[in-house]
Amino acid sequence: MKGVSAIPIVYSISILLQAFVLIVENVEKSRLLFDSGRYSPEELASPLARLIFGWLVPLLRLGYDTILSMATLTPLSEDLKSRQLEPKLRQSMNLLRRAPIHDERSVNKGNLLVTAFVITFVGYALSSAFYWHLTNRLMMMSTAPGSLDTGSLTLMTVDVEKVMLGFEDLHELWASTAQIAIAIYVLASYMSWACVAPVIVPIVCVAVTVPVTQRIGSAQGTWNAAVEKRVNATSAVLGNLKEVRILGIGGYASSLLQRLRVKEITPSTHFRRLMAAIIVLSQGTIVLGPFVTFALYAIILRINDDSNFTASKAFTSLSLINIIAAPISVLIQSLPSFAAGLSSLSRIENFVSSTTPLDGKRLQDEKMSLNKRCVYLRGPGADLSMEDQELDRLEPSISSYYTSQRTFENSIIVRQAKFGWKADSDVINSCNFEIQDGALTVIMGPVGCGKSTLLYGLLNFVRYNSGQVWLKHRNVSLCEQTPWLVSGSIRHNITCGAALNQHWYDQVLNACALVQDLDHLSGRDMHEVGNEGNSLSGGQRQRIALARAIYAQNPILFLDNPLSGVDHSTSQYIVQTLFGDGGLLRSGNITVLITTDCRDIIAQADNALIIDQEGTVTATVEPSSAENIIMVTSTTEGDVSVSDNKEGQEHAEHNTSPGPSREIVEAKADLRRPTGDWTIYSFYARACGQFSAIAFLCLCLSCAFCYQFSTIWVQWWSDATEDASRRSDGFYLGIYALLCALGLSTLYLACWTSMVTMVTRSAIKLHLRVLATVFNAHVSYFSTIDDGITLNRFNQDMQLVDYSLPLAVVNTFLFACICLVQAAVISATANYMAAAIPFCLSVIYFIQRFYLRTSRQLRLLDIEAKAPLYTNFKETILGINTIRAYGRGFGSFLKQKHIQVLDDSQQPIYLLYTVQRWLSLVLDLMVACLATLLIVVAVQTRSGTSGSDMGVALVNLTSFNQYLTMLIRCWASMETSLGAIARIKDFSRDTPVANGCGHEFHAGYESDQSVVFKDVTVVYTQPKSSPEDTEDSLEERGALSHGHLALDSMNLSIRPGTKMAITGRSGSGKSTLVSSLFRILPLSSGMISIGDVDISQLDQQVVQNRLNAITQNSFFLSDVSLKENLDPLGPYDQNDAGFSMPITDIMREVLVSLQLWTLVEERGGLEGLFSQSSWSSGQLQLLSVARAIVKKRRTQCHPDSGWKILVLDEITSSLDKASARMVRDRIKIEFEDYTILSIVHKFDGVLEDMDEMIVMDSGKLIRRGPPRELLRVM
Template sequence: MCDNENCYKLRKGGAFAINKDKKIAYVAQQAWIMNATVRQNIVFGKNFDQQWYDEVIEACALLSDFNQLTAGDQTEVGERGINLSGGQKQRISMARAVYSDSDIVLLDDPLSAVDAHVGQHIFTNCIKGLLKDKTVVFVTHQLQFLTDCDYILVMKDGCIVEEGEHRLLMSNINGEYANLIKSFHDDGESQDGGDTGKLTKMEDSRSDKVKMATYRSYIQAAGGFCIFMVVLLLILITLSAQSFANYWLSVWFKAGSGGVLVNVTYLVNQSEVVRQEISMDILDNPKLGFYQLVYTLNLLAILIFTVVKSHTFVQAASKASSNMHGKLFKKLVASPMKFFDVTPCGQILNRFSKDMDEMDSLLPFMAEQFLNNAGIFLVTAAVIASVFPFFLIVMVMATGAFILFYRLSQNGIQSLKRIENVTRSPLFSHIAATVQGLDTIRAYKKEDNFHNQFNKLQDCNNMAFFLFETSMRWTGGILDLIAIMVIVATAVFASFSSSDIVSPSLAAMALTSALSMTDLFQYTVRVTVETAAKFTSVQRIQNYINVSDTKAPPIIEERRPDRAWPKHGAIKFSNVDLRYREGLPLVLKNITLDIKSQEKIGIVGRTGSGKSSTALALFRIIELAGGSITIDNIDISTIGLEDLRSKLSIIPQDPVLFVGTVRYNLDPFDKYTDKELWTVLSKCHVKHTIQALNGQLDSFIVENGENFSVGERQLLCMARALLRHSKILVLDEATAAIDTETDSLIQETIKEAFADCTMLTIAHRLNTVASYDRILVLDNGEVIEFDTPQKLLANKHSVFSQMMAVQESQKKSAIEE
């Protein structure tokens, strides 16, 4: 089935029939890889059959790749297969489809990411071999394979324009298919001349308690210890004012009428007798206005201090959350790529979602409850102690019991909270991976498998949450016993104390306060334990902030290059060694190259040979393990990353578009006019696609550019690079997902627009680089050949010549049959 670039959308309406009993396998254009081992990605939940498995990996040309991986097919590949090259990911996806032994196999251009040798091997041994008795729908831009297809559909603008066998379609010399094959053939002729295998890190769920450094970091983020002391002072003043209100009422009631004598009339023997007696009405007190004034001012002070305290606390808590979020985000952005290689996205999402939510909302609430209740407890204890000094003995005993119990329980409770946080990360990773591979999961009918895995991860997290909550309930029960001891002691003192020593009003006040401590004491200690548990989220965020391994600074003031750098674009690799992480084998080995200004270099080789790693080294995405790279005689390791990367442009193998408008994706800093944007879109042959959109340049692009085809995404990335017009350009399989006709036009645009640039092009379509100044052939991270294409093609034993011979034979078979 031959596919043109505009046929990625299905028309609405009509009917589509398929036997529901038939199993379907699907290989997406952009391979979906789970964060698991290579074998688990291939077997994909089916029973393991060693013999069939060996046949599949041989047909998909994966044996040599297994030998390169640290633990063979037991190597963990990381999030989105980050440990693999584009070709390796595609072949694993292909192996998954073949191993599934499905009746219908849908292949969406799977050979675009592999070189000619491997592509021919897969087509011969896999598609024509192991899948010979299956129904295969093969969408491709690799026209050389169409001669062996039983039936061909030619699509254009979402419609089938031709269909039939290869010979029949070629007989129509003016037909769409014949023109495509002729263009493909002519285009080729014109160009002549650690733990082994373990990748991701598990989160630390050790039982160590929250350290004092965590509390200090939170206080510093909130504004420092001065703000902290101000908040504490405001809380104590507010609580003291509230206690003073109760105290003043007891004084007021004790004063009664103030000893004022009032006339009381009695009826004795039917005659009125007037006597003077002390009034029992507090309203008769001559100092009534004074008592009312003090009480009113105290209430007003309570109101003012409560508002000021609440506002100050909320501002401090918000500032702490904002500052720690900013530090976390900056630290993650500044982290080297190896950090993201070994850290699943679920762990990062967990920090920015649940951990940040607990620090934003739950922690301030619990902390305020803790400070308020601790203050109330201290004030209440002081009131009781002022009435019964001997009560201090009971309070010391109760406090000792509280401290002992807190020390015994805090480690266990904090560990349970930490386990709850840790078990949430795999859940987030699973959800993210499921959303990314939804098409593949549905095609293989693996919804139940992923649903069951989700339930297992959810149950694991719920179990930890349940244990945390039950431990808090157990804590509350124990604390009730301690509170009852305090109440009993207070009641005993109140009952056996003389009224001459303690007035009934003060005794009642002390007993009431003691009764209130039943709930207060239990809740205060529980809030203390829970607040400390919530600080595990702060600790987890702080652990990320404190990661010592960061990438180089964006700007090094004393080593900034000239603004016009690089003027020439000359690149020199000197004994360059590169490895992705410590303990892993080198992916580039002693690479030495001298690339002249404005030279066009084609980089070819088998998948996994180190082609993309060369680009990563140039951009310092991964720092060198040895050697040096200079651009215009400046060692790139000595300058800031912003100064380096702002001068380079890349069109990656996997095109990247951001959520936003087309304009934002092309010109995020708003430096260019609309005319300039339309010009580059026209040069990249994607102008008509953007014009067809409702908002044109202001049309919205969804996440990952899913509302565009892969080929259109690559064209938009190319337009972005063309707009910057950097002196050095790297193209990493930039036209792999584009049809042959558009590819030819794009190659002409590249030649014209980047004529004065130094260009490094990584390619599997050898005809796209056959006219370049020199060809670099890599194998297993080493330079095999580096010379002009004419000299390499003249040597029939050269690797490049053999690769070209394979591709030319495929083209000839396509035009001759």
């Protein structure tokens, strides 16, 4: 007996010990860690804190009290970071690739019922919150990086977002099966064989949904292609915004992007129509399921001559039908999003899995470090016998070989090789040559002969059609003609993440003539280069790219015209320090292959490769032979130079915003961030159309009323069964059917109004608003803003406006109306609950107010955090050739940065999803309290409430929980999407507009078209810093401190018809002078006038359209016709005075005069789509000249449409001598009566073509006179 009596004691002690262990386990232990700051609070939280999201409370309090930033957010859990997910993703992909494809009521029972309700609703709240939290973690993992090297930004933005949205309900697709089966089994005990109706209706709906879903996948693909085309065009325009403005095609570019936007709407409208149909079908299971079930049950009762349709049976059945219909509705509505996600995932998979033209060299290069790569041989059937080498087979299928020996004398051997951009067209024909170790080899030839193609062919970046190529070393440094720079410091761009060798680094800086430039830059080599190097001049960018290639110390160096933007004296210095006796590359025995027309480099060359117009390569090894070739290429005879680095593109790109600085704008946005801006809703409503918005709200209310009144109608039907004089069942079924039809009809009309009518209007208006803001602001305003931020407005923001926001708006307002109607029904049917409803609404209000201050900030941080991700990806795309040439080891610094910004971008979105789950948990617990209160009232006051009333209340309360949860999910999604609307609203309101915007030009203003600069001063300014972002400090932050003086009281008068050359050292103000003329930069003081017109009073687009220019960096839009590129100003009236031929004939005449017509015919003619990658740099410069001539012809036809002023910016830098001479001759003829301002740093042709010349220094005009006199004294 003693042993038996001890059992309860032992059992009690065991329970106490387990309780103690549970308590200890739930005590936070983060203080015991040495470095707890690097862990996520979720990782350190106790099991209970994880279950109820207690670890989020400090973040919610912080968001309520202060302004959140990326620095204040908690770190991601280790299992969600990219470095942890990428190996798992690769392993999964490899496994997938290898896997094969195939009626008495008692008080006691009432009390038990209360307990059951508490357990059910509280358990649902906790399990649901925890389940969705795990789902959110899965969605975060779906954004892990793969091995993406290049491709479209659309894949990273639009497609990834759709994958996340599509897979959000993935587990709902299978988890609902058990719930449906159990509910049908229970329903059968009440409704007999009528229980099959809730299944039959969904089966019919699914049968209709499947073909619609298939069409949705096709519509999704078409829409994505249209989005990609628009985003690519937008990226090109934003990346060359200065050139677009100077060329005077800002209006055309804006119109083109808007046309692409309108064209994009058509396939998206088809997609949204299908989505509206899907939403109605998904709701059909909820609406039609009860109707069909009751109709079948009525038939059963009629057959059995029974009238046993009681309230308890009706509302129990109705609850079970809702339990069946709800998951099926989610299933049907999730299918199209899931299909769209699969379509986007397929696009991503195809991109990641797509093969590139790279063969064994690149394939092995991806697997070998930068220091281990050594030799490469390729070619169909390659069979080079190397007597001094032992060749080991590396990649048999593509004939690639390598060796670790370095005794062979030649670095490059090419035999019968043919390269081209297309399989059936060779640009380089049958070239044969050998290049020895340490040799300097120049590649020369006329414009468009294939000099760059030869370099790319040796690197296997173009199609390799036949022959054999052998490179002794895999380590190849590439310096392209268009320099590639990434955001960061100058040092970062030179070292590219490698360890700093200070001695070698200093030597490289000196050899590339960068030391003097660094002395004039703030921070020296830590100076930020800006977006694509826009804070530097063109020559500085080229020399930094050259320094990077040399710093890598690779044994082979490929240079593509690296000094085209460098003045002659600087070029001479660089050539001597690199290629002269004892030069840096000579002493290092570096093999150099360079395309150039520079006579100084040719004189130092050991070999020369001459390419003729047919693509035939002729090799010569005598420097004297190379000298003889100079006659067919560009020379620099007569070149005299001031100490210039080209470089008139000095700091013209710096920010000189005349209005509020970007920091001030962001500070004001920060002040609004916690509380939000309810005017966003009215702003969006106006964009959608106020009548449409009001009609949409009315339709949602009508739909909700029809949905919920059907429940009351069932109550009236069941109550009427005891009345002998009641109407027939057919009457009640008929009204029930009418309510169902009205509900579905108003739902479809609401979806149509929101997703078709409202979206079409808002998509066009908001895109146009952003476009107008971009093109009405000074270019300088955007120079300090990350390109990814601006592009993000046209990419992700528009994606939210088009896709996420319409769905969220429909669901949010529909569920909100349903919840309001349900609350009214519950209050009306359960009298005691009416007192609890206001209390619950108050609780909801205060909880959401507490929640919103954090969620709004997280929503905005999510959108903003993606901008660096897009910028880094875009930089990788632009430099993909350089990265591939150097090898994967070189690009690791970009990958590391990409992983870092990817993890940073995940922090706010993960926390946003998590706080949404916290809110859902709180609201579910509140509904559990309501359910408990309702059932307590029903048990304790049985005589005060009828069974049918309680049935109506319980049915509505049961579904109220589901609808409230859906409301919170959709409302949170709408809040996130509305962040895009807020950004658009703030961007259009806060971006400073250039002076004179909207002022039109009236003919006859100017008399003689003379150009006068009067006391013109341009100062690069910076905002004063302020320690706090408070409302009181904003005005103080508006004060601007003086910075770099670019133009200092400049006075210059240019007579009409004058041909003037502008030169000067780097930073002297040449490009600032021209930029101010085009109103690219605002004036700090002074005035610029043309004739009698002060151009600051004119719309900047008018000024830019009326001037004519040829820029050094040729800009053309791809995927539009060449005709449209040459004449972007619009229709041409051939019957105007002075012309008797159509515009196409004029274009043909101009292209023939520039020897381009044959090439144009080969590439589709004037109506063929233009592809900039199919043209060489020299050919693009010739096309730029042709465009300027066509614009001149238009001005000649319409004298009031433009001024006779032409601005040139080193337009022959990529042309051979014959082509340069042809261009100068054409300009002389075509622009004989024009005023010409030409920025030069090489003076070939200046004596012949120019009347006057000015020399600038430190923003001042220091010399002016005839070119011959000035050149003699310089």
